[in-house]
Amino acid sequence: MTKPLIDWVRPEFLDRQGYSACKSIDSFGGRHVAKLDANENPYGSCKSAMEAISKIDTLSIYPDATQAEIRAISAKYCGCDPDQIVCGAGSSQLIDYIIKLFVDRDGEMINLVPSFAMYKFFGEVNGINIVNVPRDENFEIDVEALKKAITPKTKLVFIAEPNNPTGNVTPLEIIEEVLKLGIPTVSDEAYYEFTGVTALPLMKKYENLMVLRSYSKFAGLAGLRVGFGIFPKEIADRLHAIRDPYNINVPALAAVKASMANIDTLLANVKAVCDERDRLLVELAKFSWLKVYPSKSNYILCRILNGKPAPQLQKELEEYCILTRCFGGKWLEGCIRFSVGTPEDNDMLLDALKKV
Ligand SMILES: Cc1ncc(COP(=O)(O)O)c(C=O)c1O
CATH class of the missing domain: 3.90.1150.10 (Aspartate Aminotransferase, domain 1)
Structure with a gap:
């Protein structure tokens, strides 16, 4: 048997x-x-996204593994270099890849709780240690508690900006305080268009910052699973090296192109x-x-x-x-x-x- x-x-x-x-x-x-x-x-x-999908003439060919077009569109949108962009099947997939890239099984990831449930989800699935640092009663980041939680094993901090599900935006001065701790830090800006607040300009000053964005929310493309991240180029290269090569499918690309033409x-x-x-x-x-x-x-x-x-x-x-x-x-x-x-x-x- x-x-x-x-x-x-x-x-x-x-x-x-x-x-x-x-x-x-x-x-x-x-x-x-x-x-x-x-x-x-x-x-x-938007209507043009649905139309673009209906005009696709074949689904039998794999999508572009280099993500060239969608990286160019995303880079133009946020004013950075396409070499800094990595796209994911939803920004959720990039959360998974970032954890994989930075945190090994001995490493620790800081979760500023309560926050977006997928940080815990992917942390657990990747078998890493998750260190919860509670926010204060208004769900603001407790920087002193965060400092105390950092150990030589700390490899990553996620900041949902704005935080989900609490809705508050972390002031950029606080994000800077976190960045000064020197740990790789993600500003997860899936809802950026609703807040208008972004840590992106801080990338010029802090080499440990990564920014995530999503086409699910403002572009209404949640059903197609497409998001992107902005990284220092050498980190983008490392992420490309571990990602699923065909993670942005043909309809997703068509819809993003058509949507962004109707921004x-x-x-x-x-x-x-x-x-x-x-x-x-x-x-x-x-x-x-x-x-x-x-x-x-x-x-x-x-x-x-x-x-x-x-x-x-x-x-x-x-x-x-x-x-x-x-x-x-x-x-x-x-x-x-x-x-x-x-x-x-x-x-x-x-x-x-x-x-x-
Ligand atoms: C804070 C936050 N980050 C990331 C995501 C992931 O979005 P998606 O994978 O659809 O791009 C969500 C989705 O709800 C979210 O709330």
Whole structure:
């Protein structure tokens, strides 16, 4: 008798739970769903992106392994050299590659918790040591605590700028303080277009800075999985050397090209989302049982003050066809996050909150 395959699986993966992804809208039987759970773009992708995909004449050829065109587009967009750009199947894939490049199994990565769940996810899958450094009560980075957590084994720090799910932007002076510690540091700017705040200019001054961006949010291309990072050239070269060669697929490239040719439309949608975010911040604050955290992004975190567990509120909102996100773990227990939707979807949320 041969041993079953499951007996060969690495023990550390036997009990591992996967990422708890968002609920599918299929279960709502065609009813309109306010999908406020995944920080997606409520206005979708631009029409020209869909048209470009429909005009692709073959899918039988592998995509360009050098990423030449998409690197050039991304470089032009952020004013840097294409040699500094590496693209990923979502910026999430670059998080994985960066961990692989810098942190070996003895190394430590600092996670400024609470923060984006994929840092922990990829840290665990890569078998590295994750050192949690809690943020303060307003979710600001506690630089003194960070300093104390640094050891000779510390190889990487992630800063979500703005932080997800809390919505706050770390002031650039604080990012500089972190950079001065000399550890490789990522400013993860997946929501940059909503905040307008970027650490990118600091790359001229600090050689240990890397910046991540995403086409998922502002360009509404989450379904195609495409993002990019800006790195010192020699780091970009090392990342190219470890990445999946064909990670940017043919439709993703076509859609990015067409979208970026219509950047004014994308930025008009970003502005509409920001206006709605500001309206929602005001309207949500009228619920005495919610503590609303300030947000510069396209989502708003609230703490539930009336004792109702967040998963229960989430479930009640689902009855009104509204999808939201809540989180386990000690820092975010009792919190719920609402992505900013269209005005209609946000009204649905506000109305439902009056009824639950
Ligand atoms: C802070 C942060 N970084 C990175 C990502 C990854 O985005 P994507 O892989 O879609 O580019 C997300 C997605 O929600 C995020 O919230």
